[in-house]
Amino acid sequence: MEFPNTGDFLAGRLRDKLGHDDQAYIESLISETREAESGEVLVSRGTIANSSTILISGYVFRTIESGNRRFIVGIHVPGDFIDLHAFALKRLDHNIVASGPVTLGIAPHQRLRTALEEKPRIARALWFATLLDAAIHRKWIQMLEQLDAPRRIAHIYCELHRRLELIGQANNRSLRTPFTQIDLADMCGVSAIHANRAVGKLRELELAEIRRGDLYTSNWDALREYAQFDGAYLYSDGPLRFDQDWL
Amino acid sequence: MEFPNTGDFLAGRLRDKLGHDDQAYIESLISETREAESGEVLVSRGTIANSSTILISGYVFRTIESGNRRFIVGIHVPGDFIDLHAFALKRLDHNIVASGPVTLGIAPHQRLRTALEEKPRIARALWFATLLDAAIHRKWIQMLEQLDAPRRIAHIYCELHRRLELIGQANNRSLRTPFTQIDLADMCGVSAIHANRAVGKLRELELAEIRRGDLYTSNWDALREYAQFDGAYLYSDGPLRFDQDWL
DNA sequence: CGGTGAAGCTAACATGCATCAATAGACTGG
């Protein structure tokens, strides 16, 4: 199977968690790839799917619509399964939307089913991915409870930077995204105007310059300290610590 | 195995998801029960465990300590596994603390391992529980992004009421908890003083009276509407919609 | 019975954020 312009996409979340054979096996679950445009709704709340999706390139949001406003409750980077829930729960309680152009891999549920039956290590890795999603959600909850708007934005970029680092796609001085200030506002639970002021504050403090979603900084450490970012919740220090006896 | 004062505790989250045989099987995973006092730290951040814990009676919080303040990022009710992560991730990125006196069931990882190998339906149900945790977390994120403090408190009680209803422990006119206003503040990400104002506002609006953690209301519907509570995210409408072909 | 500490409550002032209004810049399509 060919993945145009993406290289070794499954370097993603499961990197170091699986051997090369298993990674290749997961890639073989993908029956086809697909491009989608910015803003396209990839998975709608309530629909029932026969396949799950892995993000190969670009960013996607998990969004919840409520009272004619949209809220972003999660972000995914390449290598993430974005709708494993659809496999287990069938219907989803939120939408999944492309932020900027994306490339997706489609994994039919039938192939996933076979994989789970025949490769216990795959099942383990997918469960790990689910637990990691939950850990990231908990961090967002704490971030929303604790931080003001400028720090929330800084924290989101710090988290993304670390997650990109784990898949070998981080840059020392910048982090390019297609996010608008409205997107940032919907992530932080503030108004777009206030998101603008928060971006302005990061600029004023000379911690980061955010232009059209792209963040530029000369000092990630200072930015991380300002955002009180500690990446331990990403469980990225070395290989998966599953009990070796399990399966 | 006897569970004093708890009755059919596993009516919990997996109710309707498993047959009676499987429920009995899960209960058999529990090697012993244990009581704990209010405030006791049941699982510490970073420790490595050889067993997982199921909550039999009482409430527990997931907490994250940061900058000499505590934040609550999740609540559990009887029937919930509270540290399945410990099984898959070994160490946890947060603490688990008793709110009020609790009864716990201890499930050694070795028995869990056997269960996952031999009973695919159990593995499926535990994965479902994990996905449900993530869905609840996403709802909290949206709640923090969208609602003001009085509505956040109302939403938390509405969610708990529904979750208790699912295990047959809900009451028509009240919801009794051991939560202090400080606890409510730590859930909502506001100061204790403001949590007090928020409680006062619910009283003033005649939506609910909250005294020492116990909520009394004559009109749950009005409270739910005020909090914009829609319980669809709890995936409780009928039996689990796993693909019947899977395993 | 009265002391003690935790929890709940109130007031006054400071700051964060929402909202409205208006404008400027950037991209897009005709």
Add this chain to the structure above:
DNA sequence: CCAGTCTATTGATGCATGTTAGCTTCACCG
């Protein structure tokens, strides 16, 4: 090249919430 739309920016005003301080109520216990 212009018009239209989406995005970014700024200022003014009011509400939501933080902070500090002090007070009250209640459960518990000596």
